Amino acid sequence: QxxxxxxxxxxxxSPGERVSITCRASQSLLYTDGKHYLSWYQQRPxxxxxxxxxxxxxxxxxxxxxxxxxxxxxxxxxSIEHVQPEDFAIYYCLQTLKSPFTFGSGTKLEIK
Amino acid sequence: xxxxxxxxxGILQPSQTLSxxxxxxxxSLSTSGICxxxxxxxxxxxxxxxxxxxxxxxxGYNPSxxxxxxxxxxxxxxxAFLKITSVDTADTAIYYCARMxxxxxxxxGQGVMVTVSS
Numbered sequence: 001q002x003x004x005x006x007x008x009x010x011x012x013x014s015p016g017e018r019v020s021i022t023c024r025a026s027q028s029l030l031y032t033d034g035k036h037y038l039s040w041y042q043q044r045p046x047x048x049x050x051x052x053x054x055x056x057x058x059x060x061x062x063x064x065x066x067x068x069x070x071x072x073x074x075x076x077x078x079s080i081e082h083v084q085p086e087d088f089a090i091y092y093c094l095q096t097l098k099s100p101f102t103f104g105s106g107t108k109l110e111i112k
Numbered sequence: 113x114x115x116x117x118x119x120x121x122g123i124l125q126p127s128q129t130l131s132x133x134x135x136x137x138x139x140s141l142s143t144s145g146i147c148x149x150x151x152x153x154x155x156x157x158x159x160x161x162x163x164x165x166x167x168x169x170x171x172g173y174n175p176s177x178x179x180x181x182x183x184x185x186x187x188x189x190x191x192a193f194l195k196i197t198s199v200d201t202a203d204t205a206i207y208y209c210a211r212m213x214x215x216x217x218x219x220x221g222q223g224v225m226v227t228v229s230s
Contacts, residue, residue: 054216
C-alpha cells in the first residue's frame with residue numbers, strides 16, 4: 001500500500017505567520033489523467049472534518065485563499081498564509097490513487 | 113446542502129457484528145461519480161479508511177481488516193451501511209462516513225462513537 005509520511009507531529013506558530021505542512025508519499029500520486037490524487041483535511045474539535053485541497057492544489061469550494069496546496073510526484077505541501085486563530089487544528093493528507101486509500105499521520109498546528 | 117449523519121449501536125461486546133448506517137441528503141448515490149466512504153478514528157489517533165461504495169455499486173475495502181467488512185447502500189432511502197464482523201476492543205473508535213468525489217472526501221458526517229467492551 002502507499003504510505004504517506006507527515007514528518008511533523010506538531011508545529012508551533014504565532015497567528016499571522018505563514019506555515020507549511022509536508023506530506024511525502026512512498027510512490028508517485030500522479031495518475032494517467034495528469035492529476036495527483038492527494039488531498040488535505042482539517043480537523044477541529046466539535047467541527048466536522050473539512051476538505052481543504054484536492055488534486056494536490058485545487059481548493060475546495062468555500063476554502064479561504066490563504067490555504068495553498070502544492071507539490072507533485074511524491075512530495076506535497078499545504079501552506080497557510082497569515083494563520084488565523086481558527087486554523088489551529090490537525091491537518092491530514094490522504095491519497096486516493098490506489099486502494100487501500102491511506103492517510104498521513106496528521107500534523108497539529110499549535111499556538112506559540 | 114450536503115449533509116451526512118452516522119448512527120450505530122454505541123456499545124457492543126467482543127465477537128459481535130457492528131452495523132453502522134450513514135443517512136445523507138443533498139446528493140444521490142445513483143449520480144455518476146458519487147461514492148460514500150467509511151473512515152474511523154480511535155480516540156486521540158489518526159484516520160483509517162475502511163471502505164467505499166460507488167454509484168454503480170463498485171466497492172473497495174481495506175485489506176487490513178481481513179474480510180470483516182461489508183459495505184452496501186440503499187439508494188432509494190439515501191443511506192449507506194457498513195458491517196464489521198467479529199469486533200474486538202481494537203475496533204473502538206469514532207466512525208465517519210463521507211461523500212467521495214474524484215480525488216476527495218468532500219463532505220463528512222460528525223461521526224458516531226462505537227465502544228467494544230465486555
